[in-house]
Amino acid sequence: MFGEMELRERCVVVTGGAHGIGRALAERFAAEGAHVVVADVNAQRAERIAARIEGLPVVCDVGDPEQISGLVEQAVGAYGPVDVFCSNAGIGDRGPGLASTREQIDEITRVNLLSHLWAAQEVVPSMVERGGGYLVQTISSASLITGPSGMGYTVTKHGALGFAEWMALNYAHLGITVTCLCPNAVNTGMMGRNEDDESASDERDDPVRATIGDIVEPELCADMTLEAMREGRVLVLPHPRVGEAFLRKAGDYDRWLEGTNRRLRRLRGSSDGPSHGGDRPVPGQRSASPLRYSAVSSSSRASSSGPSGCPTASTESASCSGRLAPTMGAVTAGLASTQATAKVARDIPASRATLRRPSTVANSRSCQ
Numbered sequence: 001m002f003g004e005m006e007l008r009e010r011c012v013v014v015t016g017g018a019h020g021i022g023r024a025l026a027e028r029f030a031a032e033g034a035h036v037v038v039a040d041v042n043a044q045r046a047e048r049i050a051a052r053i054e055g056l057p058v059v060c061d062v063g064d065p066e067q068i069s070g071l072v073e074q075a076v077g078a079y080g081p082v083d084v085f086c087s088n089a090g091i092g093d094r095g096p097g098l099a100s101t102r103e104q105i106d107e108i109t110r111v112n113l114l115s116h117l118w119a120a121q122e123v124v125p126s127m128v129e130r131g132g133g134y135l136v137q138t139i140s141s142a143s144l145i146t147g148p149s150g151m152g153y154t155v156t157k158h159g160a161l162g163f164a165e166w167m168a169l170n171y172a173h174l175g176i177t178v179t180c181l182c183p184n185a186v187n188t189g190m191m192g193r194n195e196d197d198e199s200a201s202d203e204r205d206d207p208v209r210a211t212i213g214d215i216v217e218p219e220l221c222a223d224m225t226l227e228a229m230r231e232g233r234v235l236v237l238p239h240p241r242v243g244e245a246f247l248r249k250a251g252d253y254d255r256w257l258e259g260t261n262r263r264l265r266r267l268r269g270s271s272d273g274p275s276h277g278g279d280r281p282v283p284g285q286r287s288a289s290p291l292r293y294s295a296v297s298s299s300s301r302a303s304s305s306g307p308s309g310c311p312t313a314s315t316e317s318a319s320c321s322g323r324l325a326p327t328m329g330a331v332t333a334g335l336a337s338t339q340a341t342a343k344v345a346r347d348i349p350a351s352r353a354t355l356r357r358p359s360t361v362a363n364s365r366s367c368q
């Protein structure tokens with residue numbers, strides 16, 4: 001809908017805009033001349049990023065519809081009607097799989113899924129009235145390919161993609177362009193990065209992390225998102241392997257489920273499956289296995305978007321521990337088992353692998 005220069009002076013809102021993918025999106029839109037609202041639960045970081053791009057910082061917990069309402073009101077007050085709304089903020093599982101408490105399930109559902117609906121309710125009517133607008137949804141490869149991610153993360157990311165599809169189907173002819181960013185591992189707080197301390201030793205030099213091979217930078221995600229918006233493409237896959245795995249899943253669903261079940265069991269070692277209650281951890285205590293739940297309190301989430309907010313980077317390790325190493329451990333363990341499935345992916349006839357591939361990402365091998 002927008003041409004090359006049309007983002008200039010547009011009003012763009014980015015939730016979770018103070019760190020990681022959201023920060024990169026905010027900077028990218030600002031570089032295009034847009035007025036950017038940096039919305040985040042982390043006030044200090046939101047202020048710093050907004051100051052850097054001459055945008056507007058707004059403290060907002062997207063898990064609360066009233067706060068999304070207030071966010072849109074502030075954005076409109078500062079820059080006029082919202083042209084682009086990026087529902088980017090997301091969190092990892094707070095609970096141990098099926099044994100999660102109702103509160104834990106409620107929290108992740110509000111933040112990762114319902115926030116997308118609430119944002120659309122706020123901005124779409126005015127976009128339609130004005131002839132169009134953009135919804136950018138940061139989702140995850142976990143929405144296309146279920147893997148070792150936690151229960152809440154998997155369910156909410158699938159739901160978010162379902163909502164995005166529904167919006168695209170019902171609003172495309174009314175001028176609404178939906179773009180879904182579905183990356184695998186990205187170098188952000190969810191992978192242990194702390195952008196407040198970039199002088200610290202580069203975690204990409206970590207030998208464990210180095211074996212993962214295709215942790216992409218948030219800037220690549222932002223660039224590819226804008227490219228897709230311009231081309232009116234819905235799906236953005238910074239890791240080509242995700243598209244291939246999605247095709248494989250669609251080609252033979254039962255076989256894919258069987259194979260993935262085997263792979264997840266290998267990944268978990270002797271464990272019989274995800275936590276279902278018997279090993280419910282004490283809140284605040286890290287679980288022994290990186291593939292199991294580690295409680296993260298809301299207060300630690302609010303104060304940092306760093307590792308404590310990890311979703312389990314969507315390689316999709318189910319770890320939500322407070323440190324990089326266990327997360328990486330799970331990712332690396334997952335890698336071993338994805339090597340086998342990667343071979344199957346290579347065998348997909350080229351004619352079936354019609355999902356677009358970015359030429360910029362090489363050596364992608366860690367998706368599920």
Ligand SMILES: NC(=O)c1ccc[n+]([C@@H]2O[C@H](COP(=O)([O-])OP(=O)(O)OC[C@H]3O[C@@H](n4cnc5c(N)ncnc54)[C@H](O)[C@@H]3O)[C@@H](O)[C@H]2O)c1
Binds near residue numbers: 015021039091188310
């Ligand atoms: N990093 C990955 O490997 C990866 C992979 C696939 C998908 N994603 C998705 O990308 C999105 C962004 O995550 P990221 O990787 O940039 O992580 P990040 O931790 O670097 O940034 C997340 C930002 O969201 C903010 N936030 C958290 N909860 C919020 C809430 N309730 N309201 C408002 N802001 C909130 C945090 O303060 C932080 O600034 C998430 O939706 C995540 O699920 C990440």
